Amino acid sequence: MRKRFKAICMISVLRLGHRSQRDVRISTHCGLVARALGASEIIYSGEPDPKLVDSVKSVAKNWGGPFSASYEKSWRKVMAKYKRKGFYICHLSMYGLPIQTIIKKVRKRRNVLVVIGAEKVPGEVYRLADYNIAVTNQPHSEVAALAVLLHEYFKGKELGKKFKRAKLRIVPQERGKQIKSLRQR
Amino acid sequence: MRKRFKAICMISVLRLGHRSQRDVRISTHCGLVARALGASEIIYSGEPDPKLVDSVKSVAKNWGGPFSASYEKSWRKVMAKYKRKGFYICHLSMYGLPIQTIIKKVRKRRNVLVVIGAEKVPGEVYRLADYNIAVTNQPHSEVAALAVLLHEYFKGKELGKKFKRAKLRIVPQERGKQIKSLRQR
Numbered sequence: 001m002r003k004r005f006k007a008i009c010m011i012s013v014l015r016l017g018h019r020s021q022r023d024v025r026i027s028t029h030c031g032l033v034a035r036a037l038g039a040s041e042i043i044y045s046g047e048p049d050p051k052l053v054d055s056v057k058s059v060a061k062n063w064g065g066p067f068s069a070s071y072e073k074s075w076r077k078v079m080a081k082y083k084r085k086g087f088y089i090c091h092l093s094m095y096g097l098p099i100q101t102i103i104k105k106v107r108k109r110r111n112v113l114v115v116i117g118a119e120k121v122p123g124e125v126y127r128l129a130d131y132n133i134a135v136t137n138q139p140h141s142e143v144a145a146l147a148v149l150l151h152e153y154f155k156g157k158e159l160g161k162k163f164k165r166a167k168l169r170i171v172p173q174e175r176g177k178q179i180k181s182l183r184q185r
Numbered sequence: 186m187r188k189r190f191k192a193i194c195m196i197s198v199l200r201l202g203h204r205s206q207r208d209v210r211i212s213t214h215c216g217l218v219a220r221a222l223g224a225s226e227i228i229y230s231g232e233p234d235p236k237l238v239d240s241v242k243s244v245a246k247n248w249g250g251p252f253s254a255s256y257e258k259s260w261r262k263v264m265a266k267y268k269r270k271g272f273y274i275c276h277l278s279m280y281g282l283p284i285q286t287i288i289k290k291v292r293k294r295r296n297v298l299v300v301i302g303a304e305k306v307p308g309e310v311y312r313l314a315d316y317n318i319a320v321t322n323q324p325h326s327e328v329a330a331l332a333v334l335l336h337e338y339f340k341g342k343e344l345g346k347k348f349k350r351a352k353l354r355i356v357p358q359e360r361g362k363q364i365k366s367l368r369q370r
Contacts, residue, residue, distance in 0.1 A: 026210055029326035036323040063323055095355055095362040100344050126360045136344055137355035138221035138248055141214035144332035148222075151333050152341075159285050159321055170280055170322035175311045177280040 009110040011039040011153065012082065013146065016075050016125065017118035018046030029143045030116060031056035035067040037150035038158030039114070042068075045075040046118065064163025075115075079128050082113040089129045091115040092145045096132030103152045106131065114149060116142040194295040196224040196338065197267065198331065201260050201310065202303035203231030214328045215301060216241035220252040222335035223343035224299070227253075230260040231303065249348025260300075264313050267298040274314045276300040277330045281317030288337045291316065299334060301327040 013034040018027045027049075031042045035056070044053065048071055056069040072078050079089060088109040106112060115125060126132055135145040150158060171178040198219040203212050212234075216227045220241070229238065233256055241254040257263050264274060273294040291297060300310060311317055320330040335343060356363040 022210075025207075026214070029211070029328060032323075032325040033329040036321045036325040037329070059324055095358055097357050097359060098344065100341060123361070126362075132358070132360060134355075134357060136221045136346070137357055138217075138348070139244055140217040140221040141328050141332075143214060143326050143328040144218040144222070147326075147329035147332045148336050151336065156285060156337075159283065161321070163323070170319075172282050172319060172322055173280055173317070174282060175317060176308070177311075 009112070011111075011150065012087065012113050013039050013042045014075060014078050014082075014113055014115045015042060015044045015118075016046060016115060016121060018044050018049060018052070019118065020047040020049040020052070023118055024049065024052055026143060027052055028055055030146060031069055032059060033143055033147050034150070035060055035065070037147055038154050038161055039150060040067060041070070043078055044069070044071050045073065045078065048073070062167045063169075064166030066164065076124070079113070079115070079125075083128075085111070087111045087113040089113045089115060089131075090149070091117075091121075091125055091129035091132045092135065092142065092149060093117065093121065093126070093132045094134050094137055094139055096134040098137070099133050099135050099149065099152060102131055102133055106133075107153055112153070114146065116146055118142075194297070196296075196335065197272065197298050198224050198227045199260060199263050199267075199298055199300045200227060200229045200303075201231060201300060201306060203229050203234060203237070204303065205232040205234040205237070208303055209234065209237055211328060212237055213240060215331060216254055217244060218328055218332050219335070220245055220250070222332055223339050223346055224335060225252060226255070228263055229254070229256050230258065230263065233258070247352050248354075249351030251349065261309070264298070264300070264310075268313075270296070272296045272298040274298045274300060274316075275334070276302075276306075276310055276314035276317045277320065277327065277334060278302065278306065278311070278317045279319050279322055279324055281319040283322070284318050284320050284334060284337060287316055287318055291318075292338055292340075297338070299331065301331055303327075
């Protein structure tokens with residue numbers, strides 16, 4: 001039996017270079033994965049996209065939290081601010097060092113800012129990050145890389161996370177679908 | 186040190202209900218994640234989209250394999266065929282049973298067909314699957330669910346997978362990017 005998930009740490013996710021037409025679904029997936037797998041918030045930079053932020057917020061409102069989504073124009077300011085606050089900055093990149101050789105060091109940090117890029121990531125991000133981490137050195141997906149990082153960081157305990165103030169909850173089924181509506185406590 | 190990855194098993198991925206305009210990036214990510222994290226192939230159903238199949242194939246050509254991408258109009262036929270071939274069918278769904286309670290049983294199977302849906306999955310899929318598996322019962326992303334399933338199935342060993350006949354390979358770096366061009370052996 002895996003231990004119960006406890007949020008004794010704070011993982012924030014910074015999504016770089018969002019483009020409001022092209023990236024809307026991938027960026028939404030990044031936000032939902034961040035929430036579902038134990039992060040506390042996602043911050044989007046790139047093109048402003050209030051609909052994107054609202055759609056992630058509305059999932060958190062219905063399915064529980066705490067989880068916040070927000071937009072910040074300057075990723076530089078976000079990285080500087082979180083560094084000042086003592087966050088460890090992990091940039092996910094296919095060019096980085098293999099996650100399996102680094103994850104133990106990351107787990108020692110209670111507060112982590114995970115940076116995930118879009119198409120082209122400025123060189124400055126690589127320099128500002130405490131670690132550039134690769135979830136395989138193969139081309140694939142920032143959504144998957146974020147999922148594996150969170151799953152490894154929390155050692156699978158995030159899978160049992162309970163969400164507070166949920167209006168909706170799924171009752172797991174062998175076949176079919178069952179959703180329960182909950183009164184807010 | 187994690188054990189070396191060995192392909193003693195065959196994981197195929199079936200992506201349901203692809204829509205050529207709306208899903209192209211998510212479906213591409215599904216294919217690339219399948220390849221990068223140790224699956225042997227992806228089969229797309231839904232709207233035919235030769236560009237999608239070609240783009241996943243071309244990644245496998247440049248970055249190595251073996252990995253195949255293909256299109257089949259009827260997901261029903263694919264599921265029936267793989268069932269006949271003895272594949273265990275795992276359908277990823279937020280409504281299913283928690284992966285952490287089922288993964289041990291799945292790992293015992295050498296040949297697995299992982300089915301991932303798009304927006305609306307027909308009830309028949311739930312009935313045909315040997316298991317409906319949830320990577321958390323929260324709404325998030327089929328890309329992330331696929332990544333966590335493969336990562337759990339292979340116990341992280343897929344992260345060290347070597348790809349054959351690669352033309353390109355990344356040399357992992359603490360900072361910056363290094364790609365090596367390889368002569369094909």
